[in-house]
Amino acid sequence: MTVSPETRELLTALMAEYAMAIDEDRLEDWVELFTEDCDYRVVTRENVEQGLPNVLMWCDNKDMLRDRVDSYRHVNVYNPHYDRHVLGPLRFTGEKDGAWTFDVSYSLFQTTLEGESRLFSVGRYRIEARLEGDAARLKTVTVIADTGLVPSLLATPI
Amino acid sequence: MKPDIAWPRNDYSRVPFWLHHDEDIYALEMERIFRGPAWSYLCLEAEIPNPCDFRTTWVGDTPVIVSRAKDGVIHAFVNRCSHRGAMIVRELRGNAERLVCLYHRWCYSNAGELTGLPFRKGLKGEGGMPEDFDMKAVSPQRLKVANCHGMLFGTFSDRAETIEAYLGEFGIGMVRRFLSRPVRILGYSRQRIAGNWKLYAENLRDTYHASLLHEFFVTYGVDRATQKGGVKMDARHRHNMNHAYAGSDSQEEAKAAYADTAARLDRMQLRDKKLLNYKNEFPDGMNLAAPTFFPNALLIQINNTLGTRQIRPKGPGAHEVFQTLFGYVDDDEAMTRHRLISANLVGPAGFVSMEDGEAIEVIQKATRSSPEGCEVIEMGGRGPVADQAHRVTEAPIRGFWSYWAELMGVEPAGGIR
Numbered sequence: 366m367t368v369s370p371e372t373r374e375l376l377t378a379l380m381a382e383y384a385m386a387i388d389e390d391r392l393e394d395w396v397e398l399f400t401e402d403c404d405y406r407v408v409t410r411e412n413v414e415q416g417l418p419n420v421l422m423w424c425d426n427k428d429m430l431r432d433r434v435d436s437y438r439h440v441n442v443y444n445p446h447y448d449r450h451v452l453g454p455l456r457f458t459g460e461k462d463g464a465w466t467f468d469v470s471y472s473l474f475q476t477t478l479e480g481e482s483r484l485f486s487v488g489r490y491r492i493e494a495r496l497e498g499d500a501a502r503l504k505t506v507t508v509i510a511d512t513g514l515v516p517s518l519l520a521t522p523i
Numbered sequence: 524m525k526p527d528i529a530w531p532r533n534d535y536s537r538v539p540f541w542l543h544h545d546e547d548i549y550a551l552e553m554e555r556i557f558r559g560p561a562w563s564y565l566c567l568e569a570e571i572p573n574p575c576d577f578r579t580t581w582v583g584d585t586p587v588i589v590s591r592a593k594d595g596v597i598h599a600f601v602n603r604c605s606h607r608g609a610m611i612v613r614e615l616r617g618n619a620e621r622l623v624c625l626y627h628r629w630c631y632s633n634a635g636e637l638t639g640l641p642f643r644k645g646l647k648g649e650g651g652m653p654e655d656f657d658m659k660a661v662s663p664q665r666l667k668v669a670n671c672h673g674m675l676f677g678t679f680s681d682r683a684e685t686i687e688a689y690l691g692e693f694g695i696g697m698v699r700r701f702l703s704r705p706v707r708i709l710g711y712s713r714q715r716i717a718g719n720w721k722l723y724a725e726n727l728r729d730t731y732h733a734s735l736l737h738e739f740f741v742t743y744g745v746d747r748a749t750q751k752g753g754v755k756m757d758a759r760h761r762h763n764m765n766h767a768y769a770g771s772d773s774q775e776e777a778k779a780a781y782a783d784t785a786a787r788l789d790r791m792q793l794r795d796k797k798l799l800n801y802k803n804e805f806p807d808g809m810n811l812a813a814p815t816f817f818p819n820a821l822l823i824q825i826n827n828t829l830g831t832r833q834i835r836p837k838g839p840g841a842h843e844v845f846q847t848l849f850g851y852v853d854d855d856e857a858m859t860r861h862r863l864i865s866a867n868l869v870g871p872a873g874f875v876s877m878e879d880g881e882a883i884e885v886i887q888k889a890t891r892s893s894p895e896g897c898e899v900i901e902m903g904g905r906g907p908v909a910d911q912a913h914r915v916t917e918a919p920i921r922g923f924w925s926y927w928a929e930l931m932g933v934e935p936a937g938g939i940r
Contacts, residue, residue, distance in 0.1 A: 407872065411615070412710040419710020419848050420863055421872045428794035429867075436874060439791060440738045444881050514713045514843065515871035518880035 368457050372465065376494055377455055379501045380469055384450035387522060392434045395522065400495060400502045401427045407523055409513035410488065421510075421519060433522070443520035447476040448485075450523075463496045464504060471508075473523055475516075486512040486523055524551060528928075530935035535924040536905050537897040540890035543719035548931075549839040556818050556930050557583025557836075560680040562689050564820030564833050565589050565599055565666075567847060568673040569706040570616070575633055578616040581835045582677060582819075587666065588612050588622070589675060592633040599666040599677045600635030611663070637662045671695060673702045674822075674831070690816060691757035697764060697814035700805060701822045701829060705852040709862065712846045714871035718883035720819075720834050720842035721927070726879055727815040728919035730754055730765045731902045734781075736882055739874040741781055742791050743799060745826070746811055746875070749777045753912040759940065760908045760922025761817035767914065769801055769810035798867055798874075801826040802858075817926055825875060827858075828865040840887060846870055907939055 379398065386395035399405065407422040424430045437443070453470035460466070468489050475485040493505035508523045526548060531537040542548055557563060563582045566589050570578050577590035579602055586602035588611065604611050604624040611624045611631060621638070622631040630639040637658040645651025666677035669686035672695075676686055687695060716723065726732065730753075733746060740746035752767030793799065801810050804827065812824045821832040829850065835843040846869070850862045868875050890896060903916025908925065911918060921939070928934040 409712070411713075415616070415710070417708065417710035418859070418863060419712065420866055421712055421870055423863060423867060425864070426795060429798070432793050432795055432798070435791065436739060440742050441874065442736070442738070442878050442881065444884070513711075514715050516715055517717065517884060518714065518877040519872035520877055 366457050366459070368460075368465075372496070373455065373457075375496070375499075375501050376465060376467065379494060379503070380452055380455065380490075380492075383503070384452055384471075388448045388450055390521075392437065392521070396427065396430045396434055398503050399427050399430060399506075400504050403427050403430065403502075403504055403506070405430060405503075405506045405508075405522070407508040407510060407519070410509055410511050411513040413509055421515070422522070437520060441520060444475075444517055445478050446521075448521055449474045449476065449482075464493055465496070466491070466493050468492070471523070483516065484512075485516055486510050486519075488512060488523075526551065526931075526933060528933045528935075530928075530938070531897060532905075533935045533937045534906050534908075534939045535921040535928070536900050538900060538924055539894075540896045540898065541894045543722060543887065544839055544891055544894075546839055549836070551931060552836070553583045553585070555932065556927070558585065558679045559930055560678065560683040561818050561930065562669065562676040562678045562683060562686055562816075563818060564816065564831065565668070565675040565677045566833075567702075567706060567708065567831065567849065568597070568670060568675055569708055569849070570847075571597070573618060575618045575620050576616070577612065577619065577622065577633065579612055579614070580833070582666065582679070584836055584838075586610060587677065588635065589668075589677075590622075590633045590635070593620075596634070597668050597670060597675060598634045599668045599675075601663045601665075603663055604629055605637050605661040605663055606640070631663070635663050635665055672698045673706060674698050674820075676820075690762065691759075693755065693757045693764070694762050694814065694816055697812070697822060700807070700812070701814075701824070706849045707852045707854065707859075709848040709850055709859070709866075712848070712870040714844045714846075714880060715837070715841060716844060716880045716883050717841050718887035719839055720836040721923075722883045722886055723834050723842055723844060723879070724815070724818065724923055725920045726883065727813065727821055728754075728763045728765075728923050729917045730914040731917045732882070733765070733914070735784065736878045737875040739868075741777070741784075743793060744774075744777070745799060745868075747772055747777045747781070748914045749780050750914070752809075752811070752914050753910065754903075754914070754916055754919050755910050756908070756919055756922055759926060760919070761926035762815060763919035763922065764812060764814040765914070765919075766809050766813070767811040768808055769803070797861075797864060799826065800861065800865075802861070817923065823869065825868050826865050827862050828869050829862070830869065844871075 405424045412419045451472045455467045457467045470489045473486045476482040488510035491507040571591045574593045588602045589599045609626045669676045749772035750767040751771035755764045815821045819834040830848045833845045903918040908922045
């Protein structure tokens, strides 16, 4: 499909910031990339392929994302680690009324405080992003993880 | 083989760390517990509703096929070809009249009987199997299957008690409570924890940790030790149920009790409170129930999130927690959505469960270098194990170890049961 260079660049930059915000532990900035009526969920390929609706995480609006982040900051304890996302190129699948849909593959590595890295998750994002003037925001992010067997635990978002 | 375990005490209030690290202990557990007279949880009947449905599962580290034959009877047998030992079924699930090994196309019925193999009589009078080759005699090992209100259990041992005796009135009643209506499977989650499987089994029997490790519980008032609840075991103390009643304590009571912890009872509020909505759907009024059955099963209710968990040991240093989330067939769309939103609480990313993985892994890391060290298990008392109508206890952990020691043949002199 035809996508203007400007749109492609804008949405590519949005995804780059998405990944970097998580990797740099700027989760509050990550939340701000979403629209108020957003939908963020993490599902696994095993469930998707069986037509099962189970979620590992599901925030059906931005307040739920804020609650997740607050909880990580103040309530939950989890494995101390660094995240590192490596994203593939955007594959555009549609556009309607200024909302673009596209898929992006990801690899997510985790590194312990002692410097040991491991592959934590691979999969793809199914994204719906809205263009609002010169800015773009995320309306829907569905993480479809090939890695259904979560190593240790899943705290910080994918 | 009889491992030499120097139990410091006969009430299991001290448990040697090395039992979580030792290869020989692990091998013996697979033999005497998982292939012994314990009943292991296999899967839910709702996962194989139709004739010829099958799914794969694990009993200890043995791969197992659970299947429903054409006549509706449920079978379970080892997923290992009689010929050269290949895994017969490699899919997670499916529907097939015959199960065929990929290697030499040996064929099995839904009941796990070897029914045919290519070139059995040779070709043009040459080759083939000996005339007297007995297919039945080499068929894969079968498990005895028990269907308890739709929860399927299996055992390899002829010596096993009946499932009624094994789970006891207590256990059977719990399964009935969870599976009283036809079940709809919502999906699966898996988590691989780098720690011994018994650390997870202990965790399930430890109400003491719940509101301390999982601070989310306390902060948002889902579960506090000040709530009415307790631990309830079967007569042999091998199974246990942690439970609590919604809204059975006051904010003041809780604040006083948690004053010396880091808990933030008043300081945090959820912006979207639907996460914690609870629609009572059980006559007993419990919002938290976690009956766990030796050796590998858990039924879990946290508010309206319902599921089973199966512990799959993966060597002494790792295990998988396989969770099956379910609702009921008569749930409407809104209820299914509510259950899925509540699922944020449980599983590998659960607000009130993610910490377990970390706690277990740091135990495994830190105890390896201390073969002489022991766990200290005295919260809730020493000596005989009994039910308790409070939640500041870890006595069911000692119950777990007493049955573990019995099956392993390693009880100390005068060991409690």
